[in-house]
Amino acid sequence: MSAEKPRQSFAGLWNISFGFFGIQIGFALQNANMSRIFQTFGARIDDLPWLWVAAPLTGLLIQPVIGHLSDRTWLGRLGRRRPYFVAGAILAALALVSMPLAPFLLFAAVMLWVLDASLNISMEPFRAFVGDMLRKDQHAAGYAVQTAFIGAGAVVGSIFPWALEHLGVSNHAAGSAIPDTVRYAFWFGGAALFLAMLWTVVTTREYPPDEMAAFETNAPEAQSHSALATRNYGSSAIWIVAGAIIVWAVGAAALEKEVYLLGGLLIAYGIASGIGIALARSGAASNMLSSIVGDFSGMPELMKRLALVQFCSWSALFIMWINTTPIVTQVFFGAASAASPRYQQGANWVDLLFATYNGTAAIAALTLLPSLAARIGQARTHIVGLLCGAAGYASFFAMPDARWLLLSEIGIGIAWASILAMPYAILASSLPQQKLGIYMGLFNVFVVVPQLLVATAMGSIMKRFFPGEPIWTMAFAAVTLLLAALAMTRVDRLTREPPAERRSPLKGLSG
Template identity: 75%
Template sequence: MEKPRQGFAGLWNISFGFFGIQIGFALQNANMSRVFQSLGSAIDDLPALWVAAPLTGLLVQPVIGHLSDKTWLGRLGRRRPYFLLGAVLAALSLFLMPLSEVLIMAAVLLWVLDASLNISMEPFRAFVGDMLRKDQHTAGYAVQTAFIGAGAVVGSIVPWLMTQMGVANVAADGGIPDTVRFSFWLGGAALFLAVLWTVVTTREYSPEEMQTFGEAEEGEGMAQPVRALATKPYSSCAIWIAAGVAVILAVLGFDLEKEVYLLGALLVLYGALSAVAISMAKQGNTTGMLTSIVGDFSGMPDVMKRLAVVQFFSWSALFIMWINTTPVVTQYVYGSTDTASAAYNEGANWVGWLFATYNGVAAIAALTLLPMLAKKLGKAKTHIVGLLAGAAGFASFFVIRDPQTLLIAEIGIGIAWASILAMPYAILASSLPQAKLGIYMGLFNIFIVVPQLLVATVMGSIMKAFFPDEPIWTMAFAAATLVIAALAMLRVEVPGEETAGEPANA
């Protein structure tokens, strides 16, 4: 027996909550550098302050994925309890953020906000796979991507709209302007109501119903990754720990930025947790959260491993963009680095329009361009085209100095963003075991988070050493990493399609 086919209303309801979540992410991405600088942060310190966001995703998403796979709360369901919890916490964080008076308060609230958004976001990825038949996965993730783009447009342009309505865009005391303050409050309300819509209008399939679809039982192949953990030597754990120690020593020996300590600490922590998980597995404990997460991570399917490389480089570029677009545009296009000046704040508002443009393009491309290309070229080649379009968009920042013309650059970035949000997940949802979709989607997020941690910890050191006071060069790094991601996509073999390196059927 197959799942019922969802109509447009069903596809809408399943992903509408992501519209609100992305409003929250857009407000965060477009305004947090502005908030930090308004509260006294220097440009060189921005990556360290932003490190909270990817770190919380790294910790939260695998845990939430594992828990949501095993949750069933009656009428509330499997994934929806996490939607609701994350939405409540995120809305509270958005309300409190613009009330920050000191830098440390804003940094802590960013941590809480990003953790809350991740609690809601991770189950939404698995929710599409839960609710839809395999032949609707591409459509489901396309609709989700469209909502992500639409939500990001709304979240990105609200401060600009506030300015047009006469709301003060420069704070008298040099702090957080009213445009940002009111935008965060409206965004919090929109986020909560959008997620509530999905919670109220959808009904998840019960464990019994999933059994009738043949997607609930964990067979031998599904349990194998965890059982295989018991056969692994402890030497692999030692390698992770040694790598972390080497990073920490490099910070001391080469006077790198102190934020790089975090990278070393994470490597040591993973090595230690792996050792504990292996020990538990050898003792016969293969059902605990730690052994399940470590076992599934080490036993990922091949298609997921290859896509992980693509994600690593793709998201490196995106995080570079989110951190550095405001400093680049305000300095090179509007000619100001003074956060209290009208020119700086005008440029910061224009960044909101730039972000709204790439997200708007993504929403349209997800429903039109990508399905057309995927049908003609296949999912893998379509993703390559999208990534190269984004690389061209980032490279154009070097030659464009007119605010309006920068919108052209955002078209390429928007196509890349649509492809990054849709294609890997459409490939994975049809390739992974349904009963572990939550944990695998959560683990896949590691390859989104780790590059963000690297950017947040290493980019500051690179820029200070080679390009001091020249943030424009961050866009060169972004363009290069998307080209590398496109090359890595050549190795991804999509089930049922030609490989990216071979001719596809028309």
Template identity: 70%
Template sequence: MEKPRQGLAGLCNISFGFFGIQIGFALQNANMSRIFQSLGEDIEKLPGLWIAAPLTGLLVQPIIGHLSDRTWIGRLGRRRPYFLAGAILAALALFVMPESPAIWFAAMMLWILDASLNISMEPFRAFVGDMLRKDQHSVGYAVQTAFIGAGAVVGSLFPALMESMGISNVAPPGQIPDTVRYAFWFGGLALFLAVLWTIVSTSEYTPSQMAAFEPANANDAPTARALAARSHVASVGWIAAGLAAILIQIEFALLREVQLLGALLIGYGVACMVAVTLARRGSETNMLSSIVGDFAGMPPLMKRLAAVQFFSWSALFIMWINTTPIVAQYHFGTTDAASAAYQAAGNWVGELFAIYNGVAAIAALTLLPWLSHRLGQARTHMVGLACGAVGYASFFMLRDPTQLIFSEIFIGIFWASVLAMPYAILASSLPQAKLGIYMGLFNIFVVIPQLLVATVMGSIMQALFPGEPIYTMAFAALALMMAFIAMARIDTVPIAQ
């Protein structure tokens, strides 16, 4: 039995909520460094404050993926309860964030905001697979990418729009400009309404319908059984690696965020040890063993795509953290976060981010399908990765702020590709019953590189290029070259027209 084909309206309704979610992410990505520096934080400490974003994603996404596979709440269904809960919490966080009285409060609100956005976002990835036939996965993720791009354009332009309306874009030292405050408030309302539209305009397939669409496969049995056969050697290895990271931080006086990296490695090792022990005792339904078992038993294609994601998102997180201080220092000639020039740079970065997201929205519906028909999904993504590397490298050559538009065009093509191609390649190869958990685990390779950047990049820059954030773009370009090489190991055929 086949799922019915979705028309254009159905495709749009399924992903429209992502328009609002991405408004929230865009406001966060373009403005959090600005908020932290406006509250008085040093540039070298920004990666440590940004650690909230990847850490919450690392913890939240697998859990939400696991739970959403097993949820059915009356008329709300399987994924939509998480859309609603996350949207409410994220909207509240966006309303409170610009009222932060101090850096610690802003960092705490970033944790809450990112966790809430992840609660809504993770099930949206699986929602496309739930609602669409396999031959519509590519167009489904392309439409989702278009909404992501459109939402990011709106979120990125909010502060500049507020300034054009006569709202003050500067504030006394230690305070956040009104342009940013109002942008976050309007963004919170837009986020909630967009997610609510998807909730009321879609109706999920019932568990019995899903079972009819895709009968259970013997290979989909709980992976906790396979986990019981594993030894504790790997767990001990993770713990040893974490202890080594902590000792290196102490020995070389690196930034304290490296200790958090070590603690996470130790925590994962302990979690693996506990999961194996529970599985050996015959507990196959506990969440920890299920998540660890599914992570250890990822399909080979997923493992190869995970390497590509790791390098791709390392580059993206470097860009989100550093673009504002780079543009302020090298294109507007200031490092003073309280100056009008710095705030003007912050608004220009918002417009640049809007440009790359606008390019992504257009490329997702035009360039990527055209390339996929001729090159296949894998080689299309290689083109996107190469465009990203060119975009980041060009920051070294362009000094006129307006010329950075060319950089953002290349980055926009890369952004469209990274949001659509890996998920389109992966979705058709995963069992429907585990789509949520596997999408959650796949997104671990979105957040782990961000976590590494947040914990390690500050120490690297402090040691090699203190006060020179432009060199982070070299690391970003190199990361995308590594992603390009990793993508070459994956092959897909062109899509028949």
């Protein structure tokens, strides 16, 4: 009979997730200000998706690899996941300090790549870290606290340029210079990220491999590699052909050149899948490629259904992150040029809007969502959250001025809280402990792939059908969240619990 992990007190839950507060400060500064920085250097609205493509591409490449490696890491007192926290935090802090010093557009784009890669190195093991450290009946509580820190960190990161302006710091961009409000905010974010991550590293102790083995209640899933060896190469060929068709369509349909990246990724996965099958057939049991491909193709049914929900949800979120700045500055402040003072005012208002939805998420994660989940279950709570987000996006078309957009952000914030907490709480308890890192990394593929799809395809769609009218991207965001809510009904059917057996996700917050 397996041993039981000790129950964590609220202080333990705090320490386990506090590092995410710093990570999210970095992501919030990136999400709210990179379009602004790119436009300051002369980028057009149509160029923004391509410039943003670095962010999801690095996540796609890094997260499964880091998940696979962190499952197999043990560095003595530093532990299993914490080495990646430290490495990612140092690199991300350096990128945040360097970003505002960018002398031209290409440098800023490269630094976005470095920043997002570094944040992903720290972030991916954090999802598995909660599962490592907590009993199953505290998983939902752990992800709720983590979501609250994500919201709080994002509020700090989003509001800082706006707050600095009101404290008298210059918000004027002379020529192609980045405003002082943005520069100081990035430097503050670098320090805050590193210190928050250091707090979690110093105050937590990971369970060594022998203790983790004693806690394991699920039989380890060791079948993915052997199952991969029995597969033929047909599926690999399908991925390659699909990618080739997309590459051909770029020229045939006069699509934007960035769509080549989407086709190239499909071809690359098809080739990697074929190599993984060949290695598995040859008996190379310990190689990383076969392990990742085998685990991806052998995902549990619940994970597959949640993956579709994630795909739709994160498509909507990435649309918002890319386009909110040009929408607000152009539609609500009447300024399309980054050289205009009205543009800079609008860009700072976007920081406040992003702070609003993140603050709403922090509150909802600890109040509204637990109450709903106790009444109707986690899956149906997520459906409600997604519908709130769809309403928030759609309301952009009805708001008379920028101040009313604060109401839109409340609905988006509820959806954001649910997206960050509910899928992971549902999933974590169903996965084997020994593969928690790789499965969380693979699950996050369905966070980054839709971002790549938006980054490569949205520019072509908008240029062809809605040139110069970025507000229509919010209609796409609303529809994709409605599709996510519909897909979540399939998860609900698989996970439905009798009312008497439901537990509040925050039960166990106190010692």
